[in-house]
Amino acid sequence: MINFSQPSDDHPDLSYSPLLRAALLTLTHADDQGPIGLTKTKAFKRTFVQWAAMHFNWPGYSYEELMRYHKVLNEYDHPPLELLHFLLIQLKLGRHYKGEFKLTKRGRDLAHSPGALFQELIPFYILKIDHAAYGRFENALCGNWDVWLNVINLEVENGASEHKLYSTFYDDGADWHTSEWRNIAAFSHSVLKPLEWSGLIVGQPVEEKGRTEHIYFKTPLWRSALQLETDISLTPAQRH
Structure with a gap:
């Protein structure tokens, strides 16, 4: 039996999670700045991808490292953002509507509650996603x-x-x-x-x-x- 404890919103150990940090930044950005624009294929537009690359501070995917290999950044060039986008939709913390990514009420609430967002996001990501299939490995x-x-x-x-x-x-x-x-x-x-x-x-x-x-x-x-x-x-x- 695997039990995840829900940390308090101000728990210092939450700072160790790149995925939680990126989720909080994305949700608060959409809450404060308004819906995030989508491409025709429903990926985040380049302006947000660049913003995410600059602010996520994701190990191995810093803005400098990503721009070393790309003149412009699309969502698929930033694998952590591509994964996060998928997770937020699956968890119904955001939705696609008329060419934009908009927060749901649940997503807006969790944008300001890191401990509750951790409990919603991390167990789902670890335990419920088929990681082999997502990574295009043939056999589980x-x-x-x-x-x-x-x-x-x-x-x-x-x-x-x-x-x-x-x-x-x-x-x-x-x-x-x-x-x-x-x-x-x-x-x-x-x-x-x-x-x-x-x-x-x-x-x-x-x-x-x-x-x-x-x-x-x-x-x-x-x-x-x-x-x-x-x-x-x-x-x-x-x-x-």
Whole structure:
């Protein structure tokens, strides 16, 4: 059983979630500045995409990094914004109406309640989205969030790499330099990235055998927002 605790609106650990921060910025922008314009394909218009890139401060997707590869920014050039747009519509916090993205009453209320928005957004994103399909991976991973979260709760207490976490669940002989690399990548995208984008874990890049590996650690938000069965088995993390 996975239980998410709802933090208070002023809880400092909420600041660790890039997805929550982006959602709050988008909702308050639409509340304060009015509806957000849409293209004919119902994506956010470039003016808002550029604004989002400048204000989201999303790790790996800063305005400078995005503009390094694009002269102009469309929604699909900013994957976190594209995902957020989808989530806000699915959760009925916003709707498309006459070429604009408009807030619903629920969306307007949650724009000013970070704790309640976290409770609405993050469990839905982690537990309800088919991450493999969204990432265009052909096969879904064998496993479920109850197992993944409870095991990761133990494994990441002192830090663990993508390879180590994948091997814990699946193939102990897997390696980035074998045919298993696609499966490791699918695991990283479908399990680790949702946790990182939600702000529950954070990855630190290290060089490993000629490639960049990531070592994952829990953020304080993990401890304040998640209640898991394996909590009773935790050995406190070693701090140096």
